[in-house]
Amino acid sequence: MSSEFEAFVAGHPDIAYVDGLFFDLCCVVRGKRYPIGDAETLFAEGMQIPESIALLDVTGDCNDPLGRGFSDGDPDCIAVPIPGTLCPIPWGDVPSAQVMLTLMTQQGEPAMVDPRHILDRVARRLRADGLAATIAVELEFFLIDPERGPGKAPQPPISPVTGRRDTRTQVYGMADLDDFQVFLRAVERACLAQGVPAFTASSEFAPGQFEINLKHVGDPLRAADHALLLRRVVEWVAERHGFEATFMSKPYPDQAGNGMHIHLSLTDEAGRNLFDDGGAQGSDLLRHAIAGMQAAMAESMAIFAPHANAYRRFAPNRYVPVNASWGYNNRSVAFRVPASGGNARRIEHRVPGADANPYLVLAAILAAAHHGVAQRLEPGAAFMGNACETVDRALPWTWRRALEEFGAGSILREYLGAEYVDLYKATKWIEMEKFQAVIAPHEYAWYL
Template structure:
């Protein structure tokens, strides 16, 4: 069957207007995001863009069944079970943007996968998030949010010990191995790179905001403007990672989005701030009197606490992700909630009561923002539907106590098993996305466990 209209809602007029406004652009990165949040796709030439909008682009179904190395995971059912046939990717409306600093000039376009008849390919992470947004809309609720982006800027060369080391300032080559948390002067040394990151974000229509020197040598945080559409918030985060990575490379350093690149210092999170509006635009998390929490926000917290354990694989999807969780490391170690408290997993930030929201803190920056947002929204829906009590607020040091909190996995293998067996996560992601994601994670776990690492040699070569 030949489709006469894009199932994503994209139009040829959008592409024609973009080409007219940007005669300098010669090529486009067309990007589809897999379960790990990795951009897969092609670079097409300018003259190919209109045909892409008219009829989509054939891509193999297996592109959504790849592991972190880009290799097929047969257990997803997306490879030979399907004959590795082609499906059709279509442009996502509003995601066609120019890139900053490319020679020759290029643009970027996000794609999403559909079958040949135009039905959504449900192992596509975007569709998983959209399903939760649609479910909330059917219940009269509309989520808004923003992600925080933490990352490291590293030298392209390892240190004498073989470990990664912070990048020297791109301004003048000055090096620092100090933590430098909140140092404004330290930020100045990276200003040429940061200026290009902001320029790239602006070209892409992303409102990148505050830059912070974070709690480790070479670590930074960049905040994003709050969006009334959580799909847009996820798009902002995943596109900004690509901008940071590309601009860092152009400046001769490496942008690192591992959750924990250095065992001595804090890791990098991807905190998700989320609120809910009703049909009139009212924030339903706002309490009548400040500090007197309403049932809606409490039930939302209750749902997130109750489902956090079986969802941890989404928030910590890789072997390295689990090195981030350590006491007093600014990463939560149990599903606690509190107010203006950075030691808990679910934080109600201080600030204007009209902007009341939940800061969901477990996810590392290595997680897929589409799947994180889908799982968080599903957890909130679960709490609202079942009117779940979140239990008492955690005050003071959230790393102490927490014995009454629901159990969460303590390592990657436990998280994989919990996710596989979770009826909640199957509903949150959809059956196909759940099968694809957990199969890929199991395959990656097997790869790590059969690899003889430097740690093995260090511990055992001369001692056992």
């Protein structure tokens, strides 16, 4: 990428620093900052960095999962720039740029610990069968006041227009967009500067909650890149405007949670949408893919809901899936087929939380869809009415049980690789035990 870097510098002569960054298992942004005079080495040689960096838990600890970290001497891998990702950072006080990195072994092979390579592994398997995925991601988030409420709980932001704390729940309300239009406009400008194809925003089901949609792209890796870069943009722009932004699955116990909705269609090598057969119901392939998602849902929950808080999002009558149902034009199901037909025929996967890792979420969804297509599975009848009323207790709705199902499953183990499944489970299991070792304030209030 040396030539790309040289062309970028020529077009941006004021750039002082270049950040080489990547997103770890928990979506934390990590990397190094290079003065512009030294940045050429990043593009020519890459960056030496411990391979265990991709296996840190959410607190930033290396817990030596399966002997990776302290036990093996913590060896370096090489983080190399991803072509086409070098762009300006529009929110900094000092003119800077960033480039996304991916992890490689010292022998130049994809490092198995990098979630981006896990997604690439699944995408390659689809391509080997003449299939490609077109994907769009929708992300929900909350703007919150930097000042915490009682018990350090978040609280809704103060409106820049009214000066009052936001307490409204007006889904799709235009007044909410008007109140925060300066923030949303800044997000739009930052996305344009960074090549993130965000195109619509809406207010959602809780005070200070918004959703931003990303355009469909024909490359699953870029779709996941865009989702993570959008998160980074929203968080930084929020801070610059006196707010904080959180993609936490369930920051308020009595309000809606934050979801990550994935819109997926499968195409052939000519770009023809294989989910559409010209009829009103979609193709057999569409139903096979849905059936695969149903079959893999239990073992995928540890990826869709990667921590304790994420399971608080799943509750009856919250427009959140509580079973593996599917249906047409029905937001109460887990796997929705929107009303659009023709080339727009697609599945909306509504299970993941907004704080899940998009690389792993897409890897799990594509693996499940391919499994269903390869096995010609059938999903049963489309659900009519409210599917949110009845919780399927056969599915894992706790963190511990989800990790157990993940480790014992066969579908994701085949597609993601047994070694990565075991590493992910070990990393998250240790994180879970650390979380459960902390005594919460209400435990003292109830039992002391």
